[in-house]
Amino acid sequence: MNFxxxxxxxxxxxxxxxxxxxxxxxxxxxxxxxxxxxxxxxxAWLTKPRHPVTPFAARVHGLTNERLEREPSWEEIADQVHMLLGVSWICAHNAHVEYRVLSAHLPQWRPAGVLDTLRLAKVTYPDLPKYSLDALIERVQPDLSAAPAQRHRATFDAYATAQLLIAMAAHYDTWDQLVAAAVPPGLPGAPKPEEEPTLW
Incomplete structure (x- = not known):
C-alpha cells in the first residue's frame, strides 16, 4: 500500500x-x-454534557460528572472540532456510531468519506470469532506503547484504531481497494454501484 x-x-x-x-x-x-x-x-476535547453522565457510562470511560463539571460546553468547542475535521475522510471502529453522533452535533459537517475498521476487519480477517476493538488488538498486536490515556477513552481508542487501520491497509494494494472493503453502504465515500447498461 502506497500511503x-x-x-x-x-x-x-x-x-x-x-x-x-x-x-x-x-x-x-x-x-x-x-x-x-x-x-x-x-x-482531543472534553466537554460537559447537557444531561448528566449515567453511572454505567462513567464506569466504562471513567469520565464522571464531577470530572466534567468545569469543562466547556459543546457549543464552546464545536467550531474547533469542525475546523479540524474539515472535509477530510474519517475512520472509526463501527463507524456508523461516530458518524451519526458527530453529524448530530455538527449539522453542517460532511466528511469526504467514512472508513470503518469493523467492516474492514471482517473482510481482512474473515475467520475471527469476534471483531470488537479488543479482539482486533489481540489479533493484530499493534504497538500501543505511545497511546494516550487508557482503553475506552477517546484518545486511546482513536490511536488503537489508527494502528489497526494501518496494519490492515497493508493487505491491500491501492486506496480504492481499501475503500471498497472498508466503507459501509450508504455512508459518504461508498463506491457507487455500476449502472446497468441500457439500449439507448
Missing part, C-alpha cells in the same frame, strides 16, 4: 454520557499521515 496516495484522513472516536441519543463528553481526532498516526496535530 502517500491517501487523501487527508482522521481517525475519530467519541465517548458519550450514556443517554440515547448521547451527549458527547469526549472527542478525539487523530490524523494519519504517511502510514503513521500524527499525534502532534491531533485534537
Amino acid at each position: 502517500s496516495s491517501w487523501p487527508s484522513l482522521l481517525v475519530v472516536d467519541v465517548e458519550g454520557n450514556g443517554t440515547n441519543p448521547p451527549d458527547l463528553v469526549e472527542v478525539a481526532a487523530l490524523p494519519v499521515r504517511e502510514g503513521q498516526p500524527d499525534t502532534s496535530t491531533a485534537g
Whole structure:
C-alpha cells in the first residue's frame, strides 16, 4: 500500500454520557499521515454534557460528572472540532456510531468519506470469532506503547484504531481497494454501484 496516495484522513472516536441519543463528553481526532498516526496535530476535547453522565457510562470511560463539571460546553468547542475535521475522510471502529453522533452535533459537517475498521476487519480477517476493538488488538498486536490515556477513552481508542487501520491497509494494494472493503453502504465515500447498461 502506497500511503502517500491517501487523501487527508482522521481517525475519530467519541465517548458519550450514556443517554440515547448521547451527549458527547469526549472527542478525539487523530490524523494519519504517511502510514503513521500524527499525534502532534491531533485534537482531543472534553466537554460537559447537557444531561448528566449515567453511572454505567462513567464506569466504562471513567469520565464522571464531577470530572466534567468545569469543562466547556459543546457549543464552546464545536467550531474547533469542525475546523479540524474539515472535509477530510474519517475512520472509526463501527463507524456508523461516530458518524451519526458527530453529524448530530455538527449539522453542517460532511466528511469526504467514512472508513470503518469493523467492516474492514471482517473482510481482512474473515475467520475471527469476534471483531470488537479488543479482539482486533489481540489479533493484530499493534504497538500501543505511545497511546494516550487508557482503553475506552477517546484518545486511546482513536490511536488503537489508527494502528489497526494501518496494519490492515497493508493487505491491500491501492486506496480504492481499501475503500471498497472498508466503507459501509450508504455512508459518504461508498463506491457507487455500476449502472446497468441500457439500449439507448
